[in-house]
Amino acid sequence: xxxxxxxxxxxxxxxxxxxxxxxxxxxxxxxxxxxxxxxxxxxxxxxxxxxxxxxxxxxxxxxxxxxxxxxxxxxxxxxxxxxxxxxxxxxxxxxxxxxxxxxxxxxxxxxxxxxxxxxxxxxxxxxxxxxxxxxxxxxxxxxxxxxxxxxxxxxxxxxxxxxxxxxxxxxxxxxxxxxxxxxxxxxxxxxxxxxxxxxxxxxxxxxxxxxxxxxxxxxxxxxxxxxxxxxxxxxxxxxxxxxxxxxxxxxxxxxxxxxxxxxxxxxxxxxxxxxxxxxxxxxxxxxxxxxxxxxxxxxxxxxxxxxxxxxxxxxxxxxxxxxxxxxxxxxxxxxxxxxxxxxxxxxxxxxxxxxxxxxxxxxxxxxxxxxxxxxxxxxxxxxxxxxxxxxxxxxxxxxxxxxxxxxxxxxxxxxxxxxxxxxxxxxxxxxxxxxxxxxxxxxxxxxxxxxxxxxxxxxxxxxxxxxxxxxxxxxxxxxxxxxxxxxxxxxxxxxxxxxxxxxxxxxxxxxxxxxxxxxxxxxxxxxxxxxxxxxxx
Amino acid sequence: xxxxxxxxxxxxxxxxxxxxxxxxxxxxxxxxxxxxxxxxxxxxxxxxxxxxxxxxxxxxxxxxxxxxxxxxxxxxxxxxxxxxxxxxxxxxxxxxxxxxxxxxxxxxxxxxxxxxxxxxxxxxxxxxxxxxxxxxxxxxxxxxxxxxxxxxxxxxxxxxxxxxxxxxxxxxxxxxxxxxxxxxxxxxxxxxxxxxxxxxxxxxxxxxxxxxxxxxxxxxxxxxxxxxxxxxxxxxxxxxxxxxxxxxxxxxxxxxxxxxxxxxxxxxxxxxxxxxxxxxxxxxxxxxxxxxxxxxxxxxxxxxxxxxxxxxxxxxxxxxxxxxxxxxxxxxxxxx
Numbered sequence: 001x002x003x004x005x006x007x008x009x010x011x012x013x014x015x016x017x018x019x020x021x022x023x024x025x026x027x028x029x030x031x032x033x034x035x036x037x038x039x040x041x042x043x044x045x046x047x048x049x050x051x052x053x054x055x056x057x058x059x060x061x062x063x064x065x066x067x068x069x070x071x072x073x074x075x076x077x078x079x080x081x082x083x084x085x086x087x088x089x090x091x092x093x094x095x096x097x098x099x100x101x102x103x104x105x106x107x108x109x110x111x112x113x114x115x116x117x118x119x120x121x122x123x124x125x126x127x128x129x130x131x132x133x134x135x136x137x138x139x140x141x142x143x144x145x146x147x148x149x150x151x152x153x154x155x156x157x158x159x160x161x162x163x164x165x166x167x168x169x170x171x172x173x174x175x176x177x178x179x180x181x182x183x184x185x186x187x188x189x190x191x192x193x194x195x196x197x198x199x200x201x202x203x204x205x206x207x208x209x210x211x212x213x214x215x216x217x218x219x220x221x222x223x224x225x226x227x228x229x230x231x232x233x234x235x236x237x238x239x240x241x242x243x244x245x246x247x248x249x250x251x252x253x254x255x256x257x258x259x260x261x262x263x264x265x266x267x268x269x270x271x272x273x274x275x276x277x278x279x280x281x282x283x284x285x286x287x288x289x290x291x292x293x294x295x296x297x298x299x300x301x302x303x304x305x306x307x308x309x310x311x312x313x314x315x316x317x318x319x320x321x322x323x324x325x326x327x328x329x330x331x332x333x334x335x336x337x338x339x340x341x342x343x344x345x346x347x348x349x350x351x352x353x354x355x356x357x358x359x360x361x362x363x364x365x366x367x368x369x370x371x372x373x374x375x376x377x378x379x380x381x382x383x384x385x386x387x388x389x390x391x392x393x394x395x396x397x398x399x400x401x402x403x404x405x406x407x408x409x410x411x412x413x414x415x416x417x418x419x420x421x422x423x424x425x426x427x428x429x430x431x432x433x434x435x436x437x438x439x440x441x442x443x444x445x446x447x448x449x450x451x452x453x454x455x456x457x458x459x460x461x462x463x464x465x466x467x468x469x470x471x472x473x474x475x476x477x478x479x480x481x482x483x484x485x486x487x488x489x490x491x492x493x494x495x496x497x498x499x500x501x502x503x504x505x506x507x508x509x510x511x512x513x514x515x516x517x518x519x520x521x522x523x524x525x526x527x528x529x530x531x532x533x534x535x536x537x
Numbered sequence: 538x539x540x541x542x543x544x545x546x547x548x549x550x551x552x553x554x555x556x557x558x559x560x561x562x563x564x565x566x567x568x569x570x571x572x573x574x575x576x577x578x579x580x581x582x583x584x585x586x587x588x589x590x591x592x593x594x595x596x597x598x599x600x601x602x603x604x605x606x607x608x609x610x611x612x613x614x615x616x617x618x619x620x621x622x623x624x625x626x627x628x629x630x631x632x633x634x635x636x637x638x639x640x641x642x643x644x645x646x647x648x649x650x651x652x653x654x655x656x657x658x659x660x661x662x663x664x665x666x667x668x669x670x671x672x673x674x675x676x677x678x679x680x681x682x683x684x685x686x687x688x689x690x691x692x693x694x695x696x697x698x699x700x701x702x703x704x705x706x707x708x709x710x711x712x713x714x715x716x717x718x719x720x721x722x723x724x725x726x727x728x729x730x731x732x733x734x735x736x737x738x739x740x741x742x743x744x745x746x747x748x749x750x751x752x753x754x755x756x757x758x759x760x761x762x763x764x765x766x767x768x769x770x771x772x773x774x775x776x777x778x779x780x781x782x783x784x785x786x787x788x789x790x791x792x793x794x795x796x797x798x799x800x801x802x803x804x805x806x807x808x809x810x811x812x813x814x815x816x817x818x819x820x821x822x823x824x825x826x827x828x829x830x831x832x833x834x835x836x837x838x839x840x841x842x843x844x845x846x847x848x849x850x851x852x853x854x855x856x857x858x859x860x861x862x863x864x865x866x867x868x869x870x871x872x873x
Contacts, residue, residue: 012804013813026701065681066855072848073682077803086682086802132684418782418811424708424794425786473782473811 001130003031004039004104005137011043011150015420020150024158028185037180038108042141044155047179049111052119052142054080060124064089081139085132101134102126105180107141153251163188168205168392171252173197200244203237203252204271204321204329205392209382209399216400217363225383226334227358227366230401231316232291232379232493233277234298238315239322240266247276258300262313265351270343271322272315273390274355277377279314281350286314288377290536291507292495315352317344318382321390329390336390370402376536379492380404406490407506407532409434410515410523413485414443416463418473426456427463427475430511432487433502435525441479442502442526447489450510459485459514481521488513494532504529540671540838543622543640544647546863551649551673553640556622558587560638560649570624572651573635574599574714587611587619589626591634591749595714598741611636613662629653630664631820632715633746639667647671648834654819655826656685659726660719660751664830672836673863676844677821678799679852685799685823691816692723695795698814699773706769706789707814710778710796713739715820717775718746720797721753723818724773734759734769736776736785759788778810799823828852 007027014020028036041047061070061084070087077083110122123142127135140146153167156174160167165188176197177184186192235250245266247256256263259276278289278297289311296311297303320340321329328336337357344354358381360366370381380403388398411432419428429448433441451459462485466478478484490512497505504526544551550562558568565582572578572588574595579588581600586593590610597604611617611626613636626636629651637650648669655664678685699707711717717739724733732755735743743753759774769789776785778796786792796812799819807815822830827849831839839860841849846862853860 013807013815015813066851068851069681069848072845072851073680076680076845077682078805082804083682086684087680089681132686420794420811420813422791424789424792425782425784427782472809 001102001104001107001126001134001137003027003035004042005133007039008043008137008140008146009133017154019421020154021158021161024155025162028159028162028188033182033185034109034180035103035105037182037185038104040155040159040181041179042104042108043146043150044152045144045146047108047141049108049142050114050116050119051144052123054143056120057081057084057123057139057143060084060120060127061088081143082136084127085136085139088127088132088135090128101129101131104137104141107138108179111142151251152253156251159184159188166393169194172203172205172392174252175199175203175246175248175254201239201241201246201271203239203246203248203254205252206235206237206250206273207319207390207392207399208250208394209401210394210396212383212400212402220363220383222360222362222366224387225385226337227360227369227381227383228318228355229358229373229378230380230382230403231275231277231288231355232377233275233294233316235273236276236315237271237273237321238262238266239271240268242269258297258303259313260303261308262315262351265315265348268343268347269324270320272317272340272343272352273319273321274315274317277314277316278311279316280312286353288314288375290377290495291493292536295495313351316355317352318355319390332387332389333384334386366402370404373404378404403492406492406512407494408512409489409491409528410486410518411444411489412441412479412520412523413459413463413477413487414441414479415474415476416459417475419448423456426460428456428460430459430487432489433479434523434529435521436502438521439481444500444502444504444526444529445489445491445506445509447487447509447511450490450512451514455511455514479520482519484520486515486518486520486523487511488515494529494536496533502526502529504533538643538645540645540647543642543645544649544671544673546865550865551863553619553622555642556619556624556640558619560640561651568619569605570638571596572629572638572649573631575632575652578651581605585609587617587624589613589634589636592636594745595634595742598745599714627665627667628662630655630658630661633661633718633749633751635661635715637665637667639669645670647673648836649673650675652677652821653830654822655830656688658719658820659722660715660746666830666833668836669834670837671840672831672834672838673840673842674827674831674849675821676827676841676846676849678819678823679827679841679845679849681824681848683799683802683819683823684825685802685819686817688719688723688818689727691797691818692720692727695773695814695816696724696727696729698793698795699771702793703771705771705791705793707773708781708786708789708792708794709773709775709816710781710794710798710812711739711775712798713777714742716797716818718743718751718753719820720775720816720818721756722751725752725754729773730754732757732772734772734774736774736780738777738780739775831858832856 010023073087074083156170157167159170176199183195187194237248239246245263247259278293279286293311320336320343344352383400385398411434414433415431416427417429419426431443431446433443436442463477467475469476489509491506491509493507544553549559549564551560559566560570561578562569567584569583570587574592579596581604584606586605586608593608613626617624622642625639629635629637631652637648639648646669648667652675653664711720734757793813795814797816797818800806801815801817839853840863842863842865850860
């Protein structure tokens with residue numbers, strides 16, 4: 001358990017993405033099967049073991065120590081698993097190098113072979129044999145409480161780097177694999193064959209686009225391209241084979257369980273690339289919801305009847321990758337598109353349609369369409385080469401995204417936080433706000449990029465010279481109508497949010513420009529943001 | 538006599554009416570007895586200060602030689618009469634020069650332990666339990682969640698991180714008195730003999746420890762003159778944690794921020810401070826050591842001050858030991 005506990009600790013405290021990648025690779029290199037496989041499953045939240053409930057843990061600790069002392073401790077630490085891990089009374093003083101501590105593999109395999117009822121007793125016995133970091137890892141493992149901030153993409157990239165293979169090869173295999181992934185590691189280490197994804201309806205690595213630059217247009221002939229709307233949902237893949245239907249994210253995570261309404265409608269043999277949206281058909285046409293409607297359905301393991309009714313899932317198809325036995329990916333886009341249209345025509349129109357093609361003769365035509373999309377949930381246009389095969393990854397020169405211009409507001413710097421690593425010693429993470437009432441700024445977002453190194457120096461100097469209060473690594477900065485620093489903030493979307501004090505949440509905010517010239521009193525008001533939301537909805 | 542006739546809490550600190558002196562007063566008084574040199578216990582501006590020779594030296598280094606009207610060194614174990622009471626100083630194991638102060642009159646003895654730690658520390662004399670009627674204990678880490686690991690193991694984690702990240706500079710946050718020198722000594726004891734780089738705020742106290750026979754090895758100032766940015770790659774740099782947010786920290790390549798403190802036991806504390814490598818190294822007694830010490834000293838009564846008093850008072854109640862919180866104000870956790 002200790003190697004796993006060390007890994008968790010280091011991942012938790014390491015802010016840098018590259019450092020996390022190398023920690024994971026290092027762990028895969030050092031730790032044998034099956035332990036590394038169980039660790040991988042645990043951090044990928046892909047480990048199926050009977051869970052122990054927090055109430056059961058509280059019962060365990062109450063049988064071991066004075067509840068009043070535990071109460072003081074829990075109040076101070078604030079995290080149940082951490083408090084128990086630290087306060088657990090050891091029967092004997094533990095010594096480093098003791099050899100009766102249970103390993104991760106022992107814990108996982110024992111739990112998998114046990115019933116839910118046996119869980120607490122097992123955990124109690126293990127707690128006695130572990131040191132505090134080991135206990136913490138165990139408790140997080142059995143409560144399923146990992147919030148590591150590790151995306152599944154990052155985990156797959158670490159595997160790819162470890163085995164020196166392309167990440168899309170991992171994505172393609174991923175859902176057909178199961179813990180402890182001995183066959184995957186054997187292949188990555190060169191001691192075994194590449195695992196065959198024997199599961200039905202496998203994931204196919206997706207094709208991605210490049211952002212188009214102004215100078216690209218003169219090199220591209222509009223006649224070689226098609227265009228369609230870029231829908232602001234979640235890029236997904238719907239695959240079905242031999243009666244098994246699955247819905248995948250673009251990184252190959254299986255999200256079928258959260259979208260039973262859509263998965264039930266996957267009545268075909270093949271694989272479609274498309275956009276997941278919330279939409280319903282009304283009077284013969286499809287009414288598409290906003291991204292915040294879709295958010296009601298995201299990041300859930302299960303779904304309620306009410307969510308199914310109020311926010312029905314819908315699939316807008318972009319591409320056909322597989323039709324029955326036939327793999328279409330090597331065919332040109334234009335041919336796949338024709339096949340797609342007839343394929344989708346046979347599907348339930350309440351759940352599937354085809355992304356519409358845009359007619360244009362020149363880039364100026366397309367620019368005019370992009371400037372005036374028919375629905376707010378459109379975030380630009382996609383430009384695809386007619387002759388392009390479907391290639392995994394992000395091939396150059398085939399697909400382009402031409403996003404709508406970002407939203408812009410002027411906001412006032414309120415708090416600054418010190419950065420990490422190369423930004424240590426700089427105040428580089430900024431919380432900015434807008435006016436709710438004259439004299440009352442309300443924070444609306446955080447940004448930590450979009451500025452140059454020179455600008456970072458200037459902002460840092462400003463923060464230091466205008467600090468009002470310090471809270472650990474955070475400083476509150478002077479921000480009044482006549483004194484303060486205004487940022488022009490760019491962002492991709494905005495929605496209502498009950499979790500934020502201001503009631504609004506931005507997507508992908510970044511600093512677009514420093515407005516040293518602008519008096520803070522002239523920065524935007526919260527009403528402006530609320531009107532933007534009304535415009536989207 | 539009652540213990541309250543010998544020592545009572547006042548706004549300035551613990552006061553002894555029959556001896557007319559204060560222990561660790563938080564503001565200037567005529568006569569002060571000082572347990573150790575941390576700033577919340579040892580302040581400038583007293584008329585007369587009685588403390589160990591090392592504590593007096595440290596106060597002179599921090600505040601200047603004229604920090605008090607007069608000073609008097611107290612030898613460990615030396616019996617000193619003040620008015621109607623006798624006082625003796627006993628090692629507290631907290632930092633160099635730290636002492637518990639036993640105050641005695643007519644067979645009633647109270648020990649004010651200041652800050653203490655019972656575990657061995659190569660940079661100061663080892664804590665010595667003193668039998669007494671009333672034991673005044675700190676409660677900085679008085680919660681069952683605080684069990685300080687073996688300090689050498691924490692240093693091992695630091696050195697492993699250094700060898701794993703040869704391109705980065707490790708900035709280790711240490712308070713300038715006590716923690717800095719103990720961490721340096723532990724690094725040396727772990728077999729690391731390359732130069733260590735220190736922030737200017739540590740220089741004088743490190744020099745002083747050296748002069749007292751505590752070898753700290755090759756210490757160099759962490760100045761830009763000491764080298765270009767790349768020269769600090771793979772280096773260990775020690776400084777007060779407050780310096781890491783300052784421009785000073787920019788001279789180091791991709792700094793990895795560490796902090797040696799008992800507070801690093803709690804993850805949220807480490808994260809709030811932006812610490813990437815928390816090292817749980819404390820100069821205070823942890824929960825088990827507080828309990829052990831009280832059992833060993835076996836006082837008739839326990840008074841609890843600065844920290845998490847309620848938990849320790851609760852523990853004493855469960856053991857059948859009379860205990861109460863003192864509610865002294867003005868003591869922070871500077872020493873850890």
